[in-house]
Amino acid sequence: MAEIVPLDQAVRELVDDGDAVALEGFTHLIPHAAGHELIRQGKRRLTLVRMTPDVVYDQLIGMGCAQKLVFSWGGNPGVGSLHRLRDAVEHDWPAPLELEEHSHAGMAAGYAAGAANFPLGLVRGYEGTGLAERTNVGWVVCPFTGERLAAVPAIRPDVGVIHAQQADARGNVQLWGISGVQKEVVLGAKRSIVTVEEIVDELDPKPGSTKLPAWTVTAVCECPGGAHPSYSHGYYDRDNAFYVSWDGISRDRDRFLAWMQSHVLDTADVAEYHRILSGSEATPV
């Protein structure tokens, strides 16, 4: 049954050094506040899992939290490269980064398999591509048609982390808008942290919403603005200007470190992060 706790407590109690941690949110509801807390607490040797490692993983990788990245597309959407990710892969800075990469379809099948407690997910793909040689993929033969299908391993991280719009006082979670693999990563993980915009008395049903019963979640943490620079449908928009400015901040190691110091390490929580941010260069709106 979900416990409602402060984010720093949830991260301290649920994430260990060396864990496989998946912060999910497909362009929407990306749990940035939780990523920042992992950085503040100096978590190390993490296997970071995420379909689209964007700014949040650029930060974690640049701050030395990651040992391995499992992913399918690593870029700054609509902007360009993730400079910290590239620096780690191309120049081992601040540390070497092991890669396991899939297609989106492969990652999605792996998450669905994880939620269903299956050891593998299937993809009609990979065959003939370079991915088939470079990644963790196997093959099964259909007993009915003889077709060879690609198998990807189920994704069952130690900790699944998502952001959502609402939880109620018992810890039932509701999210709406683009839902990504939010349900799958929580159901497939051994432990889970859900940060939310607000805790309400009663969830009011929203069209197209996804609900996670309290008994499927380990910790719920109230973090208004916790998806920034991503967005929370119905709460605030995507901070496109931030994504653009991240290109400059992250391109240079020193500038990156200075930014992380002032915005993350020197702030106590998501509220302070937003206070600092509102006075900074990062969002020249």
Added chain:
Amino acid sequence: MAEIVPLDQAVRELVDDGDAVALEGFTHLIPHAAGHELIRQGKRRLTLVRMTPDVVYDQLIGMGCAQKLVFSWGGNPGVGSLHRLRDAVEHDWPAPLELEEHSHAGMAAGYAAGAANFPLGLVRGYEGTGLAERTNVGWVVCPFTGERLAAVPAIRPDVGVIHAQQADARGNVQLWGISGVQKEVVLGAKRSIVTVEEIVDELDPKPGSTKLPAWTVTAVCECPGGAHPSYSHGYYDRDNAFYVSWDGISRDRDRFLAWMQSHVLDTADVAEYHRILSGSEATPV
């Protein structure tokens, strides 16, 4: 792109003798009006596919439309046996009925595989049961763990038939409440018929609704009351008394035939069916 046509036309143009036809609706939104139209048009040698062949398939089987049944649970829910189904299996009346039976999990995996254009679905089950010997099941070995998993063939019927609450004038479909495998059977079928309670100008978003874009559907037919004795969430309740009375009607071959004659063969459409029904013994409310 969906065409909005009368039900009799849709059935005439889209269903051929010998087709595999799946009428779905898991206790809710069961397309009875479409089943009646199949009977009126005297369709023959159908392979009937359905997780829970209840009253609608009892009628089709008793009227000699079926050659084979693919299913997972065949009973009159909360009441008892399906007497026409039993008579066909136990006494070949009115004709022998070939069976392919699965578990619910197997059928659900088969429908999901059909929708995804996969040749097989996976189940962690069947092993050690009598089903494994009696049904169309294969095996695959997980390349990561060595576990043997059951494979069920994808369900890709010639015609998928469902009932839904609403379509708009372009043929976009919306259903809500218990959604069963409604989406999967339409997406997995070569052709599809969707009967609806009403055609509205604009679909208003409902919490938890499933939508099928017009371009995924072949025919949409307005059939108010077309799920009776099943129900349409938000329109009318399940006619529990009818399910109870069906036990008596269906137990005797002659009484069954007389009922089908007066309620289905002698009625032109779902509106006439409801007029006859309101004066008959079938619903002693």
Added chain:
Amino acid sequence: MTPVESYTADEMMSVAAARRLRDGAVCFVGIGLPSRAANLARATHAPDCVLIYESGAIGAKPRRLPLSIGDGELAETADTLVSVPEIFSYWLQGGRIDVGFLGAAQIDRFGNLNSTVIGEYEQPEVRLPGAGGAPEIASWCKETFVMVRQTPRAFVERLDFLTSLGRPHGRHGGVGVTYVVTDLGVLEPDAESGELTMTALYPDVTPEEAREATGWKLRLA
């Protein structure tokens, strides 16, 4: 207070099963006795039981007993509704269910169940409804309660068809059948042999009655 003078077999079975549900248990519930038992538990000592119906209703809190697993009442009171492929993959095979309920036409001494046919498969005397959710409920719920009336026709030496496993342990997620609740009492598997053993008899039921109602040589604990 009036003393309870009499009760039906169904009532007794519902009470006996309900009492064995711990509060907070996540239950996979079918219609009929299981639904009655789980809702009784929810109304008494186990208000936080989570009821999941195979129609996709998760956390249903029906105010009256539903007549079908797809009753609108279940949809309206559920915490969330999911599709049928999802309920059987993410939820049932996902290993999230504590207690599954099953009925059957036949049960053997190891809790294997038959709900498929009486007689030969190809030429059945009685064609039963079939497997439904039973095989995966039996294999993937952490434990299974069986509710069935105790008669020599039902409690058999040898099943006509093996629909679901009584002891899937190791192979799948659950330990299998932990209680068989009948109209005479309750059976539990012996810790060593796994054989179903009568561990409780209702008031006024004799061991002899239980033995006569059982198609194998019944042991009483």
Added chain:
Amino acid sequence: MTPVESYTADEMMSVAAARRLRDGAVCFVGIGLPSRAANLARATHAPDCVLIYESGAIGAKPRRLPLSIGDGELAETADTLVSVPEIFSYWLQGGRIDVGFLGAAQIDRFGNLNSTVIGEYEQPEVRLPGAGGAPEIASWCKETFVMVRQTPRAFVERLDFLTSLGRPHGRHGGVGVTYVVTDLGVLEPDAESGELTMTALYPDVTPEEAREATGWKLRLA
């Protein structure tokens, strides 16, 4: 009316791709040029184009060009939103998409694409974003349009990494790349050999310019 005096390469590429979309086509659209091209088609000759974004937005009708595939504008204007596992299984691998759009860092003469690395995989000169949706878009859309600027660095004799297939025919659902829209013109696969051949050049672009921009011996139809 003022004559159009100049245009950017991006504008020309968007127009060239948009013109090749038939009305009613179901398109799997990425951000940037593909989104611009598909929305241009929808605003002009192909109002019934169906736009599907890999974030799960089906039938999106954005009123302004989205900056990310998960833009709230897409969610708000979509006919329906589905989960990411569903978009890649029921919709993309389901074979429901007519036209997929792809970009890449490298393309070879058969339309194979590289969006993974420049240089050796283990010691890359440039680590690119990776596969994303590309492998299954290339294999499962009925046809694929590639949009990429024509330079010798991009149009290469040999890819550093094969991320997605140019000609998956037979093996999977689609025929593969049918148009490569560049800033110089359009290439199409030769009917017999499958080799990409320049079938259109924009005004003022010479065959010589196209040949110089291509890392293999380019043929012009």
